[in-house]
Amino acid sequence: MSNGPVGVALVGAGVISGQYLRNLTSFPDVRVLAVADIDTGRAAEVAREHGVEVSGTLADALAIPEVEIVVNLTVPSAHAAVALESLRAGKHVYGEKPMAMTTDEAAKVMAEAADRGLRVGGAPDTFLGAGLQSALHAISSGLIGKPVAVTAATQSLGPESWHPSPEFFYQPGGGPLFDLGPYYLTALVSLLGPVVRVAAGTRRARDQREVGSGPKAGKLFPVDVPTHVNALLDFPGTATASATFSFDSAINRRMIEVIGSEGALSLPDPNTFEGPLLVRGLRDADWRELPITGTTAGRGIGVLDMARSLRAGTPHRASGELTYHVLELMAAITESGERAEFRDIGSAPDAPEPLPDGWDPQAATL
DSSP, X not given: OOOSSEEEEEEOXXXXXXXXXXXXXXXXXXXXXXXXXXXXXXXXXXXXXXTOSEEEOHHHHHTOXXXXXXXXXXXXXXXXXXXXXXXXXTOEEEEOSSSOSSHHHHHHHHHHHHHHTOOEEESOOGGXXXXXXXXXXHHHTTTTOSEEEEEEEEEOSOGGGTOSSGGGGGSTTOHHHHHHHHHHHHHHHHHHOOOOEEEEEEEOSOSEEEOOSSTTTTOEEEOOSOSEEEEEEEOTTSOEEEEEEESSOSSOEEEEEEEETTEEEEEOOTTSSOOOEEEEETTOSSOEEEOOOSOXXXXXXXXXXXXXXXXXXXXXXXXXXXXHHHHHHHHHHHHHHHHTSOEEOXXXXXXXXXXXXXXXXXXXXX
């Protein structure tokens, strides 16, 4: 087993790469060795900005022996291909959501990793942040009794008003379900365990959208996915959940509320790492805020946990099994909306273990 910081290469130098690199280059247990992109000029620019010495193509990054984990931040349509190429080069893979475009693609990634004795991990890692970890501790402690029901929603008018190239949000692998659903579904599975079946209704308000900012402002583009999704999730032996994912809503809302036999919890936006976390007892007149503990370091803590677990020989929390389950949920929700029927879920990952008290991204442990 190797010792010392884990070598990482980041593939995909788009908008989200900056958040990852700011964090990964600050963690002493990780060494960012390369930035790669199909646009090598952009890779070089991003590498310089974050003090990474090597930039180039995916092949250039995979050729570096010290790279142990490839962080795959490419567009969703490339996730599976980049993951497979990286695994075949002997690298572990941590990918942005969704894991792949289809469950068949994702199953090939998982099988390749298993055959080679390699790890797969994936975003979102927000469930490891202080807000949702504190919610997990509150539920586990029995603060609200037995969970009975969950209401979750993320509603907006969509990202085209601020994103300069929003077309991919409305192509297969996008939409509010595949773009924002992973944050909510991962949070719920981390709190309540795997889902056994789903049902859904889906709608699409408009066939075209308009780019609202940047050099393509005013350009019309097609909408090829549902833009409003209502889903029902069945957690065995515990709560059921109703979830809304919408890019058609004039009401901006991001919420998860867990109703228990002894009270309720209002969770923070699962696309964040902080609070607030609120509780309300059966006889309380209003919500009260709970203290939160844990890390608020941001995107990349899943990669760090994977790196530390790799050295320790223990399971990492943002696992391939978890990300596969979330992808299967989204695919089944989409199919249920098309067929108007319940869909059973085949995968059943273990809920990830809570982070230990005092887990500190900035502390060197390797």
